Amino acid sequence: MSNRLLQENVAENLAILNEKIAKASAMSLFKQDVTLIAVSKQQPIDKIRAALDAGHHHFGENRIQDALQHWPALKQIYPHVILHFIGHLQTNKISDAVQWFDAIHSIDNPSLAEKINDTCRETGKRPAIFIQVNTGNEPQKSGILPQNVDAFVHACQSMLYLNLRGFMCIPPLGIAPALHFGFLKQLAEQYSLPCLSMGMSSDFETAIQLGATHVRIGTAIFGEREGKT
Numbered sequence: 001m002s003n004r005l006l007q008e009n010v011a012e013n014l015a016i017l018n019e020k021i022a023k024a025s026a027m028s029l030f031k032q033d034v035t036l037i038a039v040s041k042q043q044p045i046d047k048i049r050a051a052l053d054a055g056h057h058h059f060g061e062n063r064i065q066d067a068l069q070h071w072p073a074l075k076q077i078y079p080h081v082i083l084h085f086i087g088h089l090q091t092n093k094i095s096d097a098v099q100w101f102d103a104i105h106s107i108d109n110p111s112l113a114e115k116i117n118d119t120c121r122e123t124g125k126r127p128a129i130f131i132q133v134n135t136g137n138e139p140q141k142s143g144i145l146p147q148n149v150d151a152f153v154h155a156c157q158s159m160l161y162l163n164l165r166g167f168m169c170i171p172p173l174g175i176a177p178a179l180h181f182g183f184l185k186q187l188a189e190q191y192s193l194p195c196l197s198m199g200m201s202s203d204f205e206t207a208i209q210l211g212a213t214h215v216r217i218g219t220a221i222f223g224e225r226e227g228k229t
C-alpha cells in the first residue's frame with residue numbers, strides 16, 4: 001500500500017473511532033472523558049507515523065525492548081507523545097518503563113509495586129499506575145486475583161511515590177465482557193480511584209458505557225499485527 005493510502009486509512013480509522021467513543025461516552029451514565037490509546041505493538045513504523053501525523057498523542061506498547069526501538073527517536077520529533085505500557089512488566093525493565101512511559105497499566109504484585117515506588121523516588125518520575133485485575137481468575141493471565149485486590153490497593157496506597165490512578169482488566173475471550181467491566185467500575189468507586197483502563201477493538205463501546213476512561217485499541221486503527229501477539 002502506498003504511504004499516502006496508509007496515512008489516510010489510519011487517520012480515517014482514528015477519526016471514526018474518536019466519533020464512536022464520543023457517542024458512547026455521551027450515552028453512558030458517567031459522561032466521562034475517554035482517552036484513546038492507540039496500541040502500536042508489532043505495527044510498522046509507517047503506520048505509527050501516520051497516526052502521529054494525524055495528531056494522535058496516546059500510544060500503547062506491551063514490550064519494553066520493542067518500544068525502545070522506535071519511541072525514543074519518535075519522541076524527539078513528536079514531543080507531545082504520551083506512552084502507556086500495557087504488557088507484563090519484568091523487574092529488570094522497571095527503570096526503562098519509568099523513564100520512558102507516562103503510564104503503566106499492568107501492576108499486579110506487591111514486589112513490583114515496591115520496586116516501581118523506589119524507582120519513582122530515585123528518578124522523580126511518577127507515571128500513572130493502574131492495577132491489573134485478573135477478573136476472570138484465569139491461571140494463564142497476568143493480573144492480581146479479585147480476592148487479593150483489597151490488600152494490594154492498601155499496600156500501594158501506603159507507597160509514597162506510587163501514583164496510583166486506577167484499574168485495568170482484560171476479560172476472558174469468548175464471553176460477554178460487561179460483568180467484568182462492571183466489576184472493575186465498582187472497584188474504582190470503592191477505592192475512589194479515577195481511572196479505568198478497559199475495552200479493546202471489539203468491546204470498547206461496552207466498556208465506555210460501564211465507565212472506561214482509557215480504551216486500548218490496536219487492530220481497529222492499524223489493521224492486523226505483524227507476527228506474534
Ligand SMILES: *Cc1c(COP(=O)(O)O)cnc(C)c1O
Pocket residue numbers: 039041062086087170200201202216217218219220
Ligand atoms: C494488544 C492489546 C490491546 C489491543 O488489542 P486490539 O484487539 O488490537 O484492539 C489492548 N490491550 C492489551 C493489554 C493488549 O495487549
